[in-house]
């Protein structure tokens with residue numbers, strides 16, 4: 579099976595390589611083996627490849643299963659396990675935490691899903707691979723009528739939206755007020771804009787350039803759009819926010835913008851940080867934080883598995899509903915075969931891109947049985 583791997587951190591295009599692994603993993607008790615058909619290239623996937631290992635205490639998706647393996651050709655007698663190459667023992671890792679595919683086989687104790695069924699999954703480490711072992715409890719059956727592409731995207735970003743929404747409600751504490759979001763043209767940004775329309779929230783959209791501004795104005799004409807390349811963008815935001823100022827900033831840019839964003843907040847306001855698209859750093863000065871009683875809060879979807887089971891079930895229902903009713907909110911920028919991962923990574927970072935880049939594996943006769951596409 580093919581897998582995109584890395585054995586050291588660094589620029590994704592340089593450290594990632596396509597390798598042929600001789601064996602597929604074998605699902606253990608309560609697990610399923612999935613032939614992955616589509617997986618997204620998320621910014622977080624690239625950050626994980628490029629950043630040094632997480633500091634202690636960081637949330638992590640479950641580890642890749644240790645190698646019980648099965649031969650590549652079903653039906654052949656099991657081959658003896660090959661000793662791993664030294665390079666692989668140096669912890670070859672496979673990027674990706676989300677994807678969809680067709681169940682190939684199930685481990686002991688698994689009654690559902692069944693082989694041949696389409697499933698989406700998150701968080702499962704190593705989805706940039708032709709096969710992945712998934713805990714059955716994390717496999718979400720894909721409804722008929724939802725395309726493979728939509729299914730591959732329906733968990734991470736919608737679940738992030740749910741987590742941001744909860745953080746936002748905590749920050750607003752029932753009061754109305756202006757909310758500002760950065761990178762409004764991003765895939766997550768579009769979900770936030772759509773939710774703001776649904777919840778009648780006063781949202782100001784920040785974008786860095788004209789293409790994002792045009793896209794966002796076209797999709798959400800009722801929401802003000804401010805371009806941060808304009809010298810007076812801070813004044814524009816203040817004008818839109820009015821006397822009561824900005825209550826909450828939802829920020830996925832970070833870096834050098836952090837100081838400006840916190841300066842826009844009204845007394846008691848909250849900066850919710852959930853991404854680092856930008857570069858550079860700025861000190862977050864203690865005195866303004868103290869004097870204006872500001873809150874800074876981080877949100878990561880990798881903490882979603884720690885939520886209560888009922889809350890997670892509601893979130894998955896939300897994601898399924900969104901995928902069925904508004905698949906256009908899960909826009910695909912382009913699809914590339916897994917082997918073309920370098921082109922996909924370059925596209926994922928391309929300015930003025932709209933939507934998410936996908937990596938695909940061709941269907942086989944066996945996976946053709948996997949329901950509606």
Ligand SMILES: NC(=O)c1ccc[n+]([C@@H]2O[C@H](COP(=O)([O-])OP(=O)(O)OC[C@H]3O[C@@H](n4cnc5c(N)ncnc54)[C@H](OP(=O)(O)O)[C@@H]3O)[C@@H](O)[C@H]2O)c1
Pocket residue numbers: 620621622734735738761762763764765766767785786787789790830831852853854855856857877878879880926928929930931932933934
């Ligand atoms: N915390 C979490 O759990 C979580 C989960 C999902 C996503 N995220 C984060 O959410 C953010 C958006 O992800 P996505 O998948 O929605 O992104 P995306 O669809 O790839 O879109 C990226 C967007 O960011 C804009 N952008 C890129 N660099 C920028 C910069 N330096 N300053 C301002 N805007 C910039 C681009 O605008 P142009 O049109 O101007 O090029 C584009 O609209 C990322 O930071 C990602 O890591 C976090």
